[in-house]
Amino acid sequence: MFDYIIVGAGFVGSTLAERLASQLNKKVLIIEQRNHIGGNAYDCYDEHGVLIHQYGPHIFHTRSKEVWDYLSQFTDWRTYQHEVLGLIDGHKVPVPFNLNSLHQLFPSSLANRLEEKLIGHFGYNVKVPILKLREVSDSDLQYLAQYVYEKVFLNYTVKQWGVKPEELDPTVTGRVPVYISRDNRYFQDVYQGMPSHGYTKMFERMLAHPNIKVMLNTDYKELMAVDTEAQLITFMNQPFEGKLIYTGPIDYFFDYKFGKLPYRSLRFQFEHWKDDLVQDVGTVNYNNNYNFTRMTEFKHLTGQKVDGSTTVKEFSQDYVPGQNDAYYPIKNDGNLELYKKYKRLGDSIEPVIFAGRLAEYQYFDMDAVVARALGLFNQLYGDVI
Ligand code: FAD
Structure with a gap:
């Protein structure tokens, strides 16, 4: 039925699904454990009608014309150049x-x-x-x-x-x-902006191809099993002959057999205000005060015209699998060694491709992860298209 099964509907999974379906006419099933597409870039309207980013503020910026042009097929862009102020000695400074x-x-x-x-x-x-x-x-x-x-x-x-x-x-x-410099922008990349109608709308367009099916609310292990010794994948108890692209945590794929890869997690505290805007720029860092790191006001990012405003504060916390989400890999020699053990095992399983921030235990910006997916596609099929 399907040529490819992709685990995860984030940037990597959605980009590869779109390329495989539109360029190679492949049939693709995406299995996503959350109740939405878009991975961590998912945005939605809160109860006050404000467009928010559920997993923390996401600002798109890139130097890559290829990545910008690719995503521009699925969205227009609002011109936005992000600025951050830090509260230092009582002054909010760039x-x-x-x-x-x-x-x-x-x-x-x-x-x-x-x-x-x-x-x-x-x-x-x-x-x-x-x-x-x-x-x-x-x-x-x-x-x-x-x-x-x-x-x-x-x-x-x-x-x-x-x-x-x-x-x-x-x-x-x-x-x-x-x-x-006197340049107050947080990024200096040539291409910067926010998808005009939000990230989720952009993902919906990427995945609108008739060859792509998306199954939400499903951990892939409910439907699939991979026998690493025999290099055999089963899907709904039948042998699956196609390829599996896996964008979830690599340690989970192997049932944590070498141990858990450590991450830092975040707790997000959303607050709604009656005011039109409550801070001067998109993000204010609280470098030396309070126990949250930064506060972001979405209307600066999205330019949305709506009564009231919603902000999010980010509180850093330890990652506990099953209880909160893995956000930032904790890079040190021991953890990288542990990742390499998983990677070596992953490389040995021919029908499975591991890609993305969780599968490669690496912090990627959105543009880097799209470039990674496009590069992977070209590497695998560049000579076919
Ligand atoms: P993800 O988006 O995490 O997608 C992986 C998907 O796989 C998820 O939807 C997950 O639910 C699913 N999945 C995992 N396991 C399973 C399973 N067992 N079964 C089924 N599905 C599964 N980048 C920028 O460029 N600009 C920014 O401003 C920016 N801000 C950020 C702010 C925060 C707080 C964080 C944490 C990251 C930020 N990033 C930003 C980085 C950006 O989020 C990543 O580049 C991007 O999400 C990576 O995409 P991905 O497809 O690799 O992973």
């Missing part, structure tokens, strides 16, 4: 830290001196990691590096990852940039 942040936080004599030294040492319109700032034997720039590290990075990261400051790897923490 993040990543830039020359505007500098002038908002420091007395003008000091700010001017720092600006002159930054441009003198590194030039204009460049992102300089604080590790590089620290290497300069200038006490002003070393002071700035320490200030940005402490006020912008340290407490935010401790909250986000639930670690102690001394556990932070200095080579990673040193990558925090100071942006020597």
Whole structure:
């Protein structure tokens, strides 16, 4: 009946399903455990009629014309350039830290001196990691590096990852940039925007091909079994001769046989306000205050005209399989080694392709994951189409 079964209706699953159906006329079944398509990019209207992102704010940005053109077949775009403010010493200043942040936080004599030294040492319109700032034997720039590290990075990261400051790897923490620019945008990518009618509508169009069937509310293990030794897939107790594309957690696929891959999870707290807008920009980071990391106001992102406004606060928490969702892989040598064990096993199962953030234990932005799916498709079938 089906040439392909795809587990997961997120970006990877939906892109591959669309390509296989429209370019190769293959019959595809998507099995999705949630009650909706779109994966973590899913959006919907809340009880007040505000378009919200159920799994945290998703802003689309890419440098890839191929990815932008591909998705543009299924959506128009609202022009949107994301800006983030961080609450630092009582002031809401642009993040990543830039020359505007500098002038908002420091007395003008000091700010001017720092600006002159930054441009003198590194030039204009460049992102300089604080590790590089620290290497300069200038006490002003070393002071700035320490200030940005402490006020912008340290407490935010401790909250986000639930670690102690001394556990932070200095080579990673040193990558925090100071942006020597007046550009307040969070991303500098050529293509930036929000799907005009939301992500879910875009996914609906991607999956509208008659060759694609979607089964929601179903864990694939309810219908399928994979015998890794015999390289045999069964679907509804019958041998399945086609290919399985798996975009769920790789450790779950193998029944956690080597152990669970650790992740960080999030709790989202949505709040509705009578006001038209409650903050100046899409996202405000609370770097040093409160126990949530950031608050996002959806109407900034979507441009929706509706009475009242809805925001979401993000609280970082440990991931517990079965109780909450896996969001950010915790990358360290031990965990990567564990992932590689699963990957080696996955690579040995010829009829199964593992792709996406959960199957590859990797944080991907949306554009990266679409590029991954398009690349995979070209690699497998580029010579056929
Ligand atoms: P997913 O979207 O997770 O899709 C996988 C699907 O598989 C899910 O729907 C899941 O339910 C399903 N599944 C899993 N197991 C099973 C099973 N056993 N049976 C059936 N179905 C199963 N990227 C950006 O570019 N910009 C942003 O602003 C941005 N913001 C983000 C904010 C947050 C809080 C997070 C966590 C991520 C953000 N991302 C952002 C990244 C983005 O969410 C990912 O790139 C994208 O979701 C990855 O798509 P995917 O298809 O790999 O995975």
